[in-house]
Amino acid sequence: MAWPEALVRARFAAAGVPIDGEHPWAIQVRDARFFRELLARGSLGLGEAYVAGVWEAERLDETIRRLLAANLDRIAMPMDALRRAALATAALWRNRQGRRGARAAASFHYDAGNALFRAMLGPSMVYSCGYWRAADNLDDAQAAKLDLICRKLDLAPGQRLLDIGCGWGSLAAHAARRYGVEVLGVTLSREQQTFAARRTADLPVTIRLQDYRDVRGRFDRIVSVGMFEHVGPRNYRAFFDTAAQLLADDGLLLLHTIGRYDTTAQTDAWIDRHVFPGGKLPSAAQIAAAIERRFVFEDWHNFGPDYDRTLTAWWENLRRAWEPQGFAARCGEAQLRRWRYYLLACAGFFRARHGQLWQVVLCKHSRRARYRRVV
Known part of the structure; x- marks a missing residue:
């Protein structure tokens, strides 16, 4: 040998x-x-x-x-x-997550085709960790997660909500329909923007193809779900500076992000090349350093083990749909293996507890209202 x-x-x-x-x-x-x-x-x-x-x-x-x-x-x-x-x-x-790099990275993955993502994610079209505390299927876990976010943000009719990285508009639609808020969602994916705008056409929701750094205005609440992983360490402070400028003095910001249990210099090489170019998972220390003198921590909730179950459910959805929905003929065996490796390797990552899933609620120092913790 x-x-x-x-x-x-x-x-x-x-x-x-x-x-x-x-x-x-x-x-x-x-x-x-x-x-x-x-x-x-x-x-x-x-x-x-x-x-x-x-x-x-x-x-x-x-x-x-x-x-x-x-x-x-x-x-x-x-x-x-x-x-x-x-x-x-x-x-x-090198700042790989500057404006040009961020657009290219979003297009590389999220513009792969709405049909494929619909097959994988199911009718919710939510591409982030579900909340399985009281759920026994993916759709219920995603609905529970969306409502958990809205309750943590203490949404109320008449408020303006900014959704940074709004995906296919699932949270924007839920917040507008169930809580009576006006929503601006921004994404860098053209496929997401088209889908989300059509989905929310009858609601007080606007979906823009726009970089979060170019948003202007004032918002009572800000949310970002599954987008901070694309911001990059060189831009963490700029992200929170932008959020601070946009958030009302008595507002709340909820950050939903994957995080690592340690601080690393770069992301996994295979994920970087084949799934999320320029992606970088933050550590708790990096988030804490970036919000210093910008925001106050109100709550930090970790339900990382739920991502293992979510990723496994996504893979089962895609595996079952691959032949019947024609992906085998259009995409080939190598693409199926690429998606299997991505989803199941990530499931193993969370099962090993190297990966966490954090929902962090933040407010400005000027906020006087007492935060009511929601779980």
């Missing part, structure tokens, strides 16, 4: 992920390229090799959970170390 293969087998076995083993989370290697790809390109090579059919795992989510629980992602394979160092250095000098 050559040393690259022996090294990979030993490290994976120590993480509880045997190669060519009998457990459902074991990796079944179909091509010896697997070992070279992993040593040369780390997580990027691991993901690309999976999409290419070089390896398989029956319980891919559990495979990734075990690798992360053993912190194998922190151990750079020999030839991957220089690439990681170069990316970390580049992140210090």
Whole structure:
């Protein structure tokens, strides 16, 4: 056995992920390229090799959970170390989430086609973690999450709500219809903007194709769901400065974001290249530093384990729809494997507790009303 293969087998076995083993989370290697790809390109090579059919795992989510629980992602394979160092250095000098980069990143993923997202997300068209506390299916979990947000924001008729990164308009529609508020939603995805505008045409909702940094006006409430992951550390303070300028003195801001349990220099290489270019998960320390002297923490709620269940439900929806809805013919096997790897690897990420899901409620120092905590 050559040393690259022996090294990979030993490290994976120590993480509880045997190669060519009998457990459902074991990796079944179909091509010896697997070992070279992993040593040369780390997580990027691991993901690309999976999409290419070089390896398989029956319980891919559990495979990734075990690798992360053993912190194998922190151990750079020999030839991957220089690439990681170069990316970390580049992140210090380049703002990948500037206006041009943000538009390109949004188009890359969110303009993949509304039909595909409808098949995956279901009728709610909500692309963020559901709230499963009292739910036993995805639609109910998403409805519960939308209402949880509205209650945390203490919405009331006549208020103006700014939805930064409004997606397909699910929250805007819910808030306007159930709570009588006027909503401005902004997104950088043309597909989302078209869909959301049509969906909310009969409601006091405006959906714009606009960067949050270009919004003007005054709002009683601000919400951002699943968008802060695209802001980038170089722009965290600018994001909260913008929000502070737009929020009324007695208003509330709710930030719903994935977060890491630690601070890292860059995102996973495979996710960065193939799913969310320029994406970066914040740590709690980064959020706290960015809001200092800008906002006051009213509440910080973590329900990260719910994302494991949400991602698994999305994958089951997509898997069931792939053949009947014609995606197999239009997109091919490699695309299905790419979506499977993305969704189930992320499920493993949350199951390992490396990923969190935070809802943070903030207010200005000028707010005098007492906040009523909602769970």
